[in-house]
Amino acid sequence: MQNTKIVRHNTEIEIQDSTLLVGLPGVGHVGKLVVDHLIEQFEAEKLLEIYSTSFPPQVLVDENSTVRLISNIFYTFQVNGKDILLLAGDQQSTNSEGHYELCDLYLDIAEEYGVSRIFTLGGFPTGQLDHVDEVLGAVNQEDLVESLKEHGVTFKEKEPNGGIVGASGLILGLSKFRDIDAACLMGYTSGYLVDPKSAQSLLAVLSSILDIEVDISELEERAKEMEKIVANLVEAKQQQQQQQMLTETPRDEDLGYIG
Amino acid sequence: MQNTKIVRHNTEIEIQDSTLLVGLPGVGHVGKLVVDHLIEQFEAEKLLEIYSTSFPPQVLVDENSTVRLISNIFYTFQVNGKDILLLAGDQQSTNSEGHYELCDLYLDIAEEYGVSRIFTLGGFPTGQLDHVDEVLGAVNQEDLVESLKEHGVTFKEKEPNGGIVGASGLILGLSKFRDIDAACLMGYTSGYLVDPKSAQSLLAVLSSILDIEVDISELEERAKEMEKIVANLVEAKQQQQQQQMLTETPRDEDLGYIG
Amino acid sequence: MQNTKIVRHNTEIEIQDSTLLVGLPGVGHVGKLVVDHLIEQFEAEKLLEIYSTSFPPQVLVDENSTVRLISNIFYTFQVNGKDILLLAGDQQSTNSEGHYELCDLYLDIAEEYGVSRIFTLGGFPTGQLDHVDEVLGAVNQEDLVESLKEHGVTFKEKEPNGGIVGASGLILGLSKFRDIDAACLMGYTSGYLVDPKSAQSLLAVLSSILDIEVDISELEERAKEMEKIVANLVEAKQQQQQQQMLTETPRDEDLGYIG
């Protein structure tokens, strides 16, 4: 197997001037929840599968006990006569070189299908378990900010101040070299849990941007389940924090660099 | 040395329509115990050795104080006029890329020797120290399930739900691209110890599938020795668990993703 | 994207017999503070940007919410009719191979622009939080020592005795193969914090070597802020040390190699 292997499913299909939505696993799996939800609701068609030696060396097992390699997959669907491309997947690269190589490959494919703008979808970790109904944005060129604000996206100086790690960030950075407009949309989330509630907030903003109707009832159900788990965790964390206050002493790392 | 180096031992031998059994080190060393046992009992012939820069950079020392590089080795034997190939080894790759590269090489060799079906053998970790006489299966195409059930293999939706890591899984996943039927057979095992008892369970199922007689007396002896060790560990773990109940507080990792 | 990608900003510019100053992130960010300060004060011109798959796979977010890939950047300015080149950046390579590859590339570029001498700027960790107004030097050929002493650089046998890690060291070592004079200048610093005060000491020595005037008022302000933080940390560390004296027992690592 080469570093990456591409398996194409539909070679006839005509796509042009399309929008790419990237929803790979990440903070709170917010981006992944949104894109997986769109694929299901719009019965998106599988375009091509990407396998990489940078993915974890394992297979996943399906309902019928059949296995499949870790992959990232391009899907497509049409809505209001517009072509939407989606990038979904099980995992991201396990190493730095692989991240760059794969994101560059994703942009090759985006250009092949005439992608004119990209939205990478992710989560913005707050460290707080209570929900904040907000979506943070970052862009690869300044003049995208105003139009996104009109759809309810928040922008904050230098936020996330740790930068944006992984495909959501790299695709923005690398798309500059190809003059493709790109923005990263991040739902606020604790960072501790898969967060369907944050996915709802992100989906609301996204459907306004794309001008499409999305049924979020399923995400709402999942959100309710998670709320129960969160309730328990809040309790657990409180106990933990009390414990720590009693036992903890500052470690060297805590005295780390302060810019 | 290239990334991988192949040393061939028998180039005359005629093999066709054969079955490949893969038993590399892994959970409970169940797969390795089974394949090593078959190699010994059927006096399998060494076909070729594979060396790789992805194996640990070390040598092992034999009875007579001679060293040998870490390797994976193909063996073969005939039974009931059928050709059986076996893949055994000291270690698996130490990195993700090496795993993919080696498993792809193993499949090149499998095709060279006309392998029509593959069984990768491993262990399914239960976390429980008491033995469960069961073998879990996963396949690379659904229509293998029924025939394997007839030989006593269990199938469970999405199990192992952490997927199958390493060669046992990758070989299944990659063999899809080559239209070779492949199944992974996993003996239930604690995950804490080398488990000859689980190897017996797996061997029983496998000999039924291959329709061969296997003498397991030697594995039984080893199993008895392990039972003594287990007895002691059970005690040790109980003490440990009591200790932990007294001292432990949940850590952030414990609050990790829940799908 | 190749392993490394170069984006050139000014191809007309004529540079010869220049001096290269390297200030990448490192101990106390001393070198980075100095070079970033010079770039600002002398309004240095951007010469070229270097992107690498060895940099962390992420983007940074600017004031206006636009992102940029991690990069290392060459700048240049003229002073007293002399050409000065500067190498600044967000990060260093995340792996060993990348460090060697990038430092070799930096020297290719240095030769292209006729660099005749190099100063790599860094910090020398003392483990003490109180400031020492001293600059330690190391060179890639002995006859550089005397002239640098005249500018107040200290030299100590085999110091730093752990060697010089990263670009500051590698560029010195690799420039030997190209017969370029190079010295590493290290401001004394605790190693716990970004240290603008150490940067002042280093800048004083450097401006004497380069015979240029530098306004350090801005660094002084930053230094004052840090002094407050340091005061708090001193307290925190004292508490910590007391704690440790009570709880700690020597670990194997503490019994490690002693030459």
Added chain:
Amino acid sequence: MQNTKIVRHNTEIEIQDSTLLVGLPGVGHVGKLVVDHLIEQFEAEKLLEIYSTSFPPQVLVDENSTVRLISNIFYTFQVNGKDILLLAGDQQSTNSEGHYELCDLYLDIAEEYGVSRIFTLGGFPTGQLDHVDEVLGAVNQEDLVESLKEHGVTFKEKEPNGGIVGASGLILGLSKFRDIDAACLMGYTSGYLVDPKSAQSLLAVLSSILDIEVDISELEERAKEMEKIVANLVEAKQQQQQQQMLTETPRDEDLGYIG
């Protein structure tokens, strides 16, 4: 810089049917102490230097404050009309692939200089701080055992049972492919400290094998210094062990695989 760079110092020199001694850093630095000692006493001549991107990305600082890249170096000297080659160095590879690549390169060079036998020198960790005057051997072909026993080398079934890690082991394993006789000689050592006393034991055996006179007075001095350090460590460890008996509970790793 390529993966590896070779700088040759003496291209005229005629060497044939020589013996190679490998003494790179490792357990107790026993092998390094022996080879460095021989280089000094016999004023061995520098043959060639090897630089590698697999070595740590740093430089070391000498007495005169000049830096040098991490390297492995071949030396040579003549004694009793026999040519001796020595491989010394600051460090070994930091990654698995680099280990294989470098050891293969070392054997290319060995063949170029007509090396007919190789001794890799190292330490055998006992975990005990008191000295054992013994040298353990391992070989790459059985018929070397008898002759080495006559020189006082001990051989034990499957010892070291963890195998031999790094260059000392790999060079033995890889030299098989080139039909070069090779043995690894390991001085018994605690594994906690640089061990000149173990180096003396190893040197005694080695000088008997090579039939050369070696003055070990300098190593004896260093050994005396270490004995003082050891005395203190013994005390420290006893205290530590008492502490642990009071605090420790078995961890999962302690319940790890038992073959």
